[in-house]
Amino acid sequence: MEKQTIEHDQVKEYYGKILTSSQDLQTDACCTEDNIPQHIKNALVDVHDEVMLRYYGCGLVAPELLKGMRILDLGSGSGRDCYVLSRLVGENGYVVGVDMTSEQLEVANKYINYHTQKYGYSKPNIEFKHGYIERLDELGFEDNSFDIIVSNCVINLSPDKEAVLREAYRVLKPGGEIYFSDVYADRRVPEALVKDPLLYGECLGGALYWNDFLNLAKKMGFIDPRLVKDRPLNIDNEKIQELMGTIRSFSATYRLFKLPKLENHCENYGQAVIYKGTIPYHEDILKLDKHHLIEAGKVFLVCGNTYQMLHETRFAPHFEFIGNWKTHYGIFEGCGTNLPFEENEDSSGCC
Ligand SMILES: C[S@@+](CC[C@H](N)C(=O)[O-])C[C@H]1O[C@@H](n2cnc3c(N)ncnc32)[C@H](O)[C@@H]1O
Structure with a gap:
């Protein structure tokens, strides 16, 4: 350039x-x-x-x-x-x-x-x-x-x-x-x-x-x-x-x-996390992304990539981690390739 x-x-x-x-x-x-x-x-x-x-x-x-x-x-x-x-x-x-x-x-x-x-x-x-x-x-x-x-x-x-x-x-x-x-x-x-x-x-x-x-x-x-x-x-x-x-x-x-070990697709290793409810301003629920709204205290099933996003980052102290990498159970459901955005406007107002 x-x-x-x-x-x-x-x-x-x-x-x-x-x-x-x-x-x-x-x-x-x-x-x-x-x-x-x-x-x-x-x-x-x-x-x-x-x-x-x-x-x-x-x-x-x-x-x-x-x-x-x-x-x-x-x-x-x-x-x-x-x-x-x-x-x-x-x-x-x-x-x-x-x-x-x-x-x-x-x-x-x-x-x-x-x-x-x-x-x-x-x-x-x-x-x-x-x-x-x-x-x-x-x-x-x-x-x-x-x-x-x-x-x-x-x-x-x-x-x-x-x-x-x-x-x-x-x-x-x-x-x-x-x-x-x-x-x-x-x-x-x-x-x-x-x-x-x-x-x-x-x-x-x-x-x-x-x-x-x-x-x-x-x-x-x-x-x-x-x-x-x-x-x-x-x-x-x-x-x-x-x-x-x-x-x-x-x-x-x-x-x-930036997690070099993430995989191309969401793979299922039978893992789960429990959110401790300790992140300031997000005590009830942590929205990692649009598809991962993680409620405090609940066992939440995760793919290997989500596990890493919580385990290898600043989020780690706020979670309990269940499972390991020993057994692969196939693809984790929910990896889509359609338009990811919603076409109808929800709540938005001008700045
Ligand atoms: C749409 S404005 C957004 C500014 C700011 N992020 C905000 O939310 O008000 C885009 C800004 O990005 C800067 N910008 C665009 N391309 C850039 C580049 N290649 N390198 C550095 N600054 C850039 C522009 O100078 C401008 O200030």
Whole structure:
């Protein structure tokens, strides 16, 4: 890939010069669900208005168990998610945001001291770096150096998504995860539409066909991508609607664990887990993904991959583990290949 591509220039122009607030967007991509958990709402209240105004994300990127974590945000924009995470990781955690658009970074950097004081920290636990998410090596990020990576409505904008996932895999610690929201299409977007600067800027043109994304993620080492949440996008602009025709776009949050021993399919080893109910804010039920809502105290049957996602990660102390790897009982039911997203909008409201 060239160091700086036309797509990079277009995106910088769009997010640096054309848009001034989320109200300028032409789709409801930046709508965030009504049911934001209370502890996230509490953290959002303290984020500075100017940072909030330039929020262009499409989902909620705050997974469980963040205290003390070292987190990287790919395409951090004006810093809304970083500032929420800065609060949730606590004073001993650390958050790094990376973005290539100076105007966005300027807003993010302007409020570091404001939030440090607001949270009562003795020194900042956050920094923003100017750079490209395809080339994290240029920013000096070492292998296995982050517990969690987040990203909110950014990877679709990258002209080299393979490089983004490769770098994400490299800098994640084993057992770490990338937990991110992005836009996907129900089919491959035709080249002519990918080249349209408005569609690209609006996160529609560069969106991957969902199955191409799954295959790419697997190729880059994230062997069993887990869908956490999804919703169809509404397009409020006739011209864009016409250009997109029958292509349907979705916002979806995936979590991809760096666990090299995961298998290509969910295999059954007769294993189960019991959730202890000890994860803060999720005492009754842990939603590992859309298909794994794990109630506290209940024996919950799991495939080998889910077992690893709980046993080899920061979730381990919160579970009892039943079974081993001695006997393989065949495929674990429920591995599907249909469109993974729901086509009807459920509860969503504009940000
Ligand atoms: C849709 S906005 C989302 C910003 C932020 N995540 C949020 O939720 O408000 C996309 C952001 O990603 C940044 N971005 C896009 N492609 C990038 C790349 N290849 N490298 C670094 N930043 C990038 C843009 O500059 C922009 O700030």
